[in-house]
Every structure is written in C-alpha cells, then in structure tokens.
Amino acid sequence: MDVTDALYSRYSTRAFKPDPVDRRIITKILEAATRAPSWANTQPWEIFAASGDVLNRLRVACLENFHNGVTGKSDLPRPQQWPPALQKRMEELAAERSKTAAGMGPDEKSARQAIFEANYRFFGAPVVIYLCMDRTLTPWSIFDIGMLAQSIMLAAQQHGIGSIPAVSLVSYPDLIRKELEIPDELSIIFGIALGYSDAQHLQNKFRSPRRPVQEVVRFKGF
Template sequence: MHIDTAISSRKSVRRFLDTPVERATIMHILQVASRTPSGSNIQPWKVHVVAGTAKDQLCQRLLDTVDHGKSDPPEYHYYPQNWFEPYLDRRRRCGFGLYATLGISRDDKAKREAQARRNFHFFDAPVGLFITMDRRLETGSFMDCGMFIQSIMLTARGQGLHTCPQAAFAWYHTLIRDELKLDENSLLLCGIALGYEDTQAPENGFITERESAESFTTFYGF
C-alpha cells in the first residue's frame, strides 16, 4: 500500500470482526514501527499486547470498574483543562457526528454511555495494544511515542488491518498496571484496538473532517 493511501484510509474503527490477527503479523507491524524517529534515538516506547483469554480477563475487569463508576485521576492531561475555540467546536462536531451516525440523540444518556463502554473491550477487536513509557522522561518522549503510535496504525493499514487509538484507558491506569504487572515507572499513554474492520457497521462509515492545508500553513520565502 502506498504511504499516501495508508494515511488517507486510516480512520478510527469502532467495530471490528472477530477474525484473528496472527502473532507474526503483529510482530511485523511493531518491527516496522520500530523505525520511528526519537530524540537521540532513545526509543521511549513500550508495547503490551493482549489477546485471547488475557484480553477477555482484562476487559471484564475494566467493564466491572466502569459499571461501578470508578476511575483514576489522569496521570497526564490529554485535553485542555479549559476548552476554547476552534478546538471545542471540532471536538463537538466529532462527537455529535459519531452519535448521529449511530442514531443516538444528544439527550439519550443510556445509549451514549453504552457506546462509550465499548471502548473497554476494544470495540470487539481481537487484539489490544497498550503503549507505555517511563514516567521519568520528558515532553519530547510524548512526541516520540505519538509518532510511534502513528507508525503502528499506518503499518497496520499496509497489512489490510485497521486500528482505533484509545486515550480512554488512561483513566484506568491502576487496574491496567496491576493486570499487566507493570512497574511503577510505567506511564500508560493509550490503548490501540487492532483487527479487521466490520464494513457493515454504520459507525465505521463516519469519517471525521479535516481542515485544508491552506488553513493551517504559512509559507515564508516562496
């Protein structure tokens, strides 16, 4: 797959088929992604892959915790503490667009919560990945890990797979750290659902908008 096609066809898939993904395919994706650049080549990322009974057990613990209304204070702020434009409007259009695609009204709290709950079994994907880094590292390593996550998603497209990056897991870092036996310096950044897209699912037809390159680019000396 040409890199342009991989980038333009990548999307957040929110319903997967139960078709297994071979371990060799996962290792290929991660090996290619290992070529991601990082400051001074420190390669700060760690990957924890769950599937089968290990994934089922972890997801059940997560769902039980979610259903009891428990969560952790975040260890890092993914979003601004006080939203402002144009970012607030973009976020709202994304959320409202997804729920509209699913036929969920803005005031249907039960269905909105049920959809959000699906995060915690990786939207039915057969494979889940957790990305961590050492909490003693600095902001530059967040940038490095972001590029690594993108590399995983694009390499997955090259294998005919889809993904969904999921920050939602960061609010359950204590449980995940316990389940995966991670050390205290492991900072959970996000999860990634990995598998084959259910092309019949309406939510997978929702494609988010993008600003034109002209709107965010300034040229100098041209």
C-alpha cells in the same frame, strides 16, 4: 499500499470483528513501526501487546469499572479545558457522530450509551497495544510515542488491520498494570486497539473531516 493510501484509508475503527490477529503479523507491524524517529534515537517506548485471555480479563475488569461508575484516571492527565476553536471542533465531531448513533438503536440515548460503553469493551478488538515509557521522561518523549503510535496504525493498515487510538483504553491504568505486569516505573501513555474492522458496522461508516490545508499552513517563501 503506499504511504499516501495508508494515510487516507485509515480511520478510527470502532467495531472490530472478533477474529484474532496472528502474533507474527503484530510482530511485523511493531518491527516496522519502531523505525519511527525519536530524540537522539532514545527509543523511549516500552510496548505491551495484549490479546486472548489476558485481554479478555482486562476487558471484563474495565467494563465492570465503567458500569460501576468508577472515574477513569489515565497516567497522563486529561486536559481540563481547550482553546475555544478546538473545543468547537470537538463539539462538531460529537454532533456528527451522534447522527451515526441515531441510526443505531431504539432510542438515541441508549445508542449513545452503547457508543460510550464500546470504549470500555475495547471496541471488541482482539488486540490492544499499550505504549509506555519511563515516568521521569519529559513531553519530548511523549512526542516520540506519538510518532510511534501513528506508525503502528499505518503499518497495520498495510496488513489490512484496522486501528483506533483511544485514551479510554488507558483510563484504568491500575487494572492494566496488574494484568500485564507493567512495572511501576513505567507510565502507561496510550493505547491502540487493533483488529479486523467490521466494515458494515454503522460506527465504521463515519469519516472525520479535516481543516483544509490552506487554513492550517502558512507557506512562506515559496
């Protein structure tokens, strides 16, 4: 698979098969992905890869928090508001995705709730990768983590492994820190769930649109 194929075929997988992913494959993915560039090659990432019983214990704990209405609080604060154009795109995405929800269950409300809950079930993924970095680092290092994140997802794609980057995966950092023994000096920036995609699942049929490149790019001097 070439890079362009990987870029176009990747999508956020929201329903995984329960099949485990061999640790050797995850190692290969992370070896390739950590070729990502970073400020002066600082490689600020500390990666925690969870699977099996460890991940399942965490899944149960996160679901319990979710069902008890515990508000998530990621280490990296969530934005409180968005510029109008971005807000509109988020609303359009939600509207499109709820059409998928409409086909999912007896009534739309319970289907939507199931979609929301799936986040805290880690979408049924057998593996979650947590990307961490020293708390004292600046947004420049988060930029490095972002490049690592996309590299992980593209490398996974080459191995036929689906992925989803999700803030919901890091909504309860205290639980993650405890289960994975993540030191306090590390900030848990982001999570990526990995596994074999259940291609037949309605949730995986949805493809998000993109702004046309003519709208996004201002070419100068070509």
